Amino acid sequence: MLSNIGELAPKRVKNHVQRMLGQAGMRLDARDWLGLVLLTAISCSLFSYVALLNYSPIRGYFAVLIVVLVFVLVVSMIYTLLYLKVEDRRIAAEKALPDLLQLTASNIKSGVTPIVALRMATRPEFGSLHEEVLYVTNKSLGSESFVDALNEISKRIKSEMLNRTMLLFASSLRSGGSVSKVLETSADDIRENQELRRELIAGTNMYVVFILFTVVIAMPALLTLSIQFVDMASALHGPDSFLSKQMGLSMSLPISQEFIFNISVITLIFTSLFSSLMIGVIHHGDEMNGLRYAPLITANSLVFFYISKTYLISFILGTF
DSSP: OHHHHHTTSOHHHHHHHHHHHHHTTOOOOHHHHHHHHHHHHHHHHHHHHHHHHHHOOOOTHHHHHHHHHHHHHHHHHHHHHHHHHHHHHHHHHHHHHHHHHHHHHHHHHTTOOHHHHHHHHOOGGGTHHHHHHHHHHHHHTTTSOHHHHHHHHHHHSOOHHHHHHHHHHHHHHHHTOOHHHHHHHHHHHHHHHHHHHHHHHHHTHHHHHHHHHIIIIIHHHHHHHHHHHHHHHHHHHSTTSHHHHHHOOOOOOSSOHHHHHHHHHHHHHHHHHHHHHHHHHHHHSOGGGGGGGHHHHHHHHHHHHHHIIIIIHHHHHHHO
């Protein structure tokens, strides 16, 4: 059933999803995954439509728009989880790559063949790289050549660094050069690049702290003050105010406290989302990687907003 639903997706989408599933280490057919995603998104959309009919006055085009947004949101969330899975495997593989190369070079120096040296060098703590090395070396012990197996490692883990290293490894095997020397040099270069990257990230931590302070603390506090201002202005110009009773002046504000509250919540959610994208660019060089921080930033921002709305205004009024 799931494969039949997934078959409805365009061929280009199925090929892209199949490639990402392989890079995520999932032995799953793209049609089954797409069918599961579409079925989940349709179910959530139908549930939201029933909820709108029973518990909300929203009808017509707005209800249809909300149902469509729920569908798009569910699909986007599941795809984001798959993307982050691919990125987690890349990060783990790049972290373990220098140690793998160093151990492989040492094993080659001891007199074993490159394929046995690579298999002996891998460790369970290498994570995704360990899994793929075992997978491709098992295949190369059969009918497939070792060079083709090395190229397959870079296809199953989305990493430009790993891809260049495996190409260099395969090239040295073809040319018959000093493989151990090539691997040792590559390991040293990768370690140096990773150290430079850590220094760059450490130099930008102040920007991340400033973004988090603005989104989690400063912005909720300012929005709380704006809500309190609207509440005070409504009380000042209401029918029971001093101006209304003594001077006969009464006017209603065009916006309510509830409207400002709803707008504030929406603003905090979208601001947290975009700030997480910015943190992803600063720390990882890829905005999509920042989406892993979005739930935590959004939750902290909303929690502080509710706390400040409840206690901060009372504290300020009591102080002054």
